Amino acid sequence: MSNVTRLRHALPMSPDINKAVSDLDNAIANAVSAAKAAGLPQGLVVSLLHGHAQAQTNIMVS
Template sequence: MTNITRLHHALPLSPAIVKAINEMDERLRKAIDNAKAAGMPQGPVVALLPGQVHSQTTIMVS
């Protein structure tokens, strides 16, 4: 996946947060690549990601 754009926070992040974000990015990339390799249509992958983001955001703000 070479066409990924990374968004950067306006304020400096701690090394621990940067490490956690990088690990999450790598695991997400691997999961998407594995799903594609297994033949999963791209539509479900695209549909699942925003739902997961919404769910996690709700957990974080409550």
């Protein structure tokens, strides 16, 4: 996703973190593309992503 703004932080982010973010972004984009190619409805893809984001948010604030 070349149109995503790069992360900025008060301290420089390590190359390992930058690579992990890039790898995660690519994996998500590839999974969404595969799901769309398989014919999953866009709403289902969005709801699955939202559900995982909500679960991770719950873990972070607990």
